[in-house]
Amino acid sequence: MNYPIWDVGGLGAGLVVAIIAIIHVLISHVAVGGGAFLVVAEIWSRRQPDGQRVRDWLHTFATFFLVYTTVLGATTGVGIWFSVQLASAEAISLLIHQFVFAWAIEWVFFLSELTVLYLYYYGFKRNTPRMQTFLAGAYFVIAWGSLVVINGILTFMLTPGAWTIENKDIAAGFFNPGYFPALLIRTVTMFLLAGLAGFLVASRIRDEEFKGRIIQFCVKWVIPGAILVPGLGYWYFTTLPASTVTILAGGTVGVVGGTLSALTRMAILAGVAGTSLVLGTLVFAAYPKTVNTIAAISMLLVAQLGIMGAEFFREMGRKPYVIHGVLYSNGLWVKDAKDPARLNGPYLEKAKWHGGVASGTLAHGEQVFRLQCASCHTRDGYRSVVYRTRNWTAGFGSRWLGTMHDMGVMPPFQGDALDKAALVAYVLSLRGETVDPRDLLPDRQATAQGDDLDPDGSGQALPGLEVAGAEVGR
Numbered sequence: 001m002n003y004p005i006w007d008v009g010g011l012g013a014g015l016v017v018a019i020i021a022i023i024h025v026l027i028s029h030v031a032v033g034g035g036a037f038l039v040v041a042e043i044w045s046r047r048q049p050d051g052q053r054v055r056d057w058l059h060t061f062a063t064f065f066l067v068y069t070t071v072l073g074a075t076t077g078v079g080i081w082f083s084v085q086l087a088s089a090e091a092i093s094l095l096i097h098q099f100v101f102a103w104a105i106e107w108v109f110f111l112s113e114l115t116v117l118y119l120y121y122y123g124f125k126r127n128t129p130r131m132q133t134f135l136a137g138a139y140f141v142i143a144w145g146s147l148v149v150i151n152g153i154l155t156f157m158l159t160p161g162a163w164t165i166e167n168k169d170i171a172a173g174f175f176n177p178g179y180f181p182a183l184l185i186r187t188v189t190m191f192l193l194a195g196l197a198g199f200l201v202a203s204r205i206r207d208e209e210f211k212g213r214i215i216q217f218c219v220k221w222v223i224p225g226a227i228l229v230p231g232l233g234y235w236y237f238t239t240l241p242a243s244t245v246t247i248l249a250g251g252t253v254g255v256v257g258g259t260l261s262a263l264t265r266m267a268i269l270a271g272v273a274g275t276s277l278v279l280g281t282l283v284f285a286a287y288p289k290t291v292n293t294i295a296a297i298s299m300l301l302v303a304q305l306g307i308m309g310a311e312f313f314r315e316m317g318r319k320p321y322v323i324h325g326v327l328y329s330n331g332l333w334v335k336d337a338k339d340p341a342r343l344n345g346p347y348l349e350k351a352k353w354h355g356g357v358a359s360g361t362l363a364h365g366e367q368v369f370r371l372q373c374a375s376c377h378t379r380d381g382y383r384s385v386v387y388r389t390r391n392w393t394a395g396f397g398s399r400w401l402g403t404m405h406d407m408g409v410m411p412p413f414q415g416d417a418l419d420k421a422a423l424v425a426y427v428l429s430l431r432g433e434t435v436d437p438r439d440l441l442p443d444r445q446a447t448a449q450g451d452d453l454d455p456d457g458s459g460q461a462l463p464g465l466e467v468a469g470a471e472v473g474r
């Protein structure tokens with residue numbers, strides 16, 4: 001309520017953040033895992049009869065690694081900052097205020113990480129192998145340290161644990177119930193991705209014998225992660241809040257129709273991705289010749305799909321909150337929502353960025369949509385509100401808004417009867433129906449309910465009338 005809305009047409013702000021973040025996750029995980037890969041490979045190269053040749057290959061790996069992580073990693077990282085602060089200014093403000101030192105440490109780590117990586121890269125010709133091993137080790141420790149820090153903030157958002165808005169216990173929030181399982185999952189995933197990146201760089205080696213040895217080395221990085229992730233994932237699942245488990249298990253009205261299908265698809269995607277990675281890696285191990293650029297890139301893409309599935313699952317489970325139990329995705333604080341006078345009073349008075357619209361107009365309804373719904377729904381694109389309200393009649397809409405919170409994935413509606421009427425009139429206008437919001441006020445509606453979908457006034461549609469769309473992405 002305190003910040004303006006970033007209204008992104010067909011995608012919605014949340015999806016823009018998700019797209020940038022998903023790319024960044026893959027890159028940043030390779031960036032940390034690749035550090036460990038470099039250290040171990042440096043040590044391994046010293047034990048090889050043709051150590052210099054291995055190190056030359058490592059130089060090629062480091063070139064790919066440097067460009068990939070510093071250019072793509074850094075730009076998408078900044079992209080996350082740009083997009084999240086526009087999409088959820090209220091949440092970012094809370095995170096910055098609570099974890100200001102963690103952010104500061106993170107930025108120092110990031111700067112040192114890049115510096116050490118450049119020292120390592122440009123030291124290939126000049127430094128002793130010992131010095132290179134040391135630099136690679138320092139790089140890995142710092143890069144992993146940045147995960148250790150950011151992981152506290154990321155997991156806090158879904159499982160704030162004993163942190164509350166009253167006690168603001170930062171240690172409890174940082175080392176929250178999800179912290180350790182998530183740290184381990186991400187760490188083993190990083191090693192896995194480093195091995196996959198190794199396949200890609202190794203795919204260009206011409207000498208079959210040498211290529212075979214490098215591939216065998218990379219295989220050892222992929223297999224442990226692929227085996228450990230499901231078990232660690234289950235441990236993580238046990239730390240999730242009860243409401244999240246309910247949403248993920250599909251026990252809430254409407255979610256069965258709308259969300260679960262997406263979750264199921266995503267869970268299947270993650271499972272299929274994991275299995276394909278193990279099988280693909282076993283094939284690579286047995287027949288190193290099959291490792292070509294396309295096969296190696298496909299493996300990375302499969303891993304990306306798996307990560308997407310897992311991250312989407314986690315994000316979905318956090319609905320309707322951006323910080324679980326504390327702040328709803330649309331900037332409504334849970335403590336404010338508990339105060340009926342505040343929740344049910346006129347909305348525009350409390351919203352700071354409504355563009356000065358006149359009360360009771362369609363423009364009023366549009367502002368209510370932007371400020372209360374647009375963080376999750378677009379008008380007619382991703383999670384389209386037009387599609388989801390296609391069976392609405394005017395009277396049903398207003399009553400439905402009064403019960404939307406019961407679905408478990410949406411915040412409660414904020415505002416009075418006129419706010420609801422304005423929103424419903426606006427939503428109807430999106431499909432070409434012209435209604436004056438004031439005609440939708442309850443006293444005028446009492447006489448005109450004949451064609452209503454919801455004759456008993458419960459806010460639930462008649463059985464058999466599907467209100468939500470089963471299709472995700474519509």
Ligand code: HEC
Pocket residue numbers: 253254255257258259319320321329330369372373374375376377383385388389409410411413467468469472
């Ligand atoms: C925190 C994110 C979030 C916010 C904010 C939100 N919704 Fe939803 N909404 C969802 C999700 C998730 C679903 C269920 C899955 C689906 O249909 O995509 C849903 C479903 C719906 C449905 C279908 C209901 C059914 O019975 O299945 C309607 C209608 C709807 N939302 C309207 C709104 C309106 C109007 C607003 C603003 C007042 C709003 N939503 C705010 C996330 C949100």
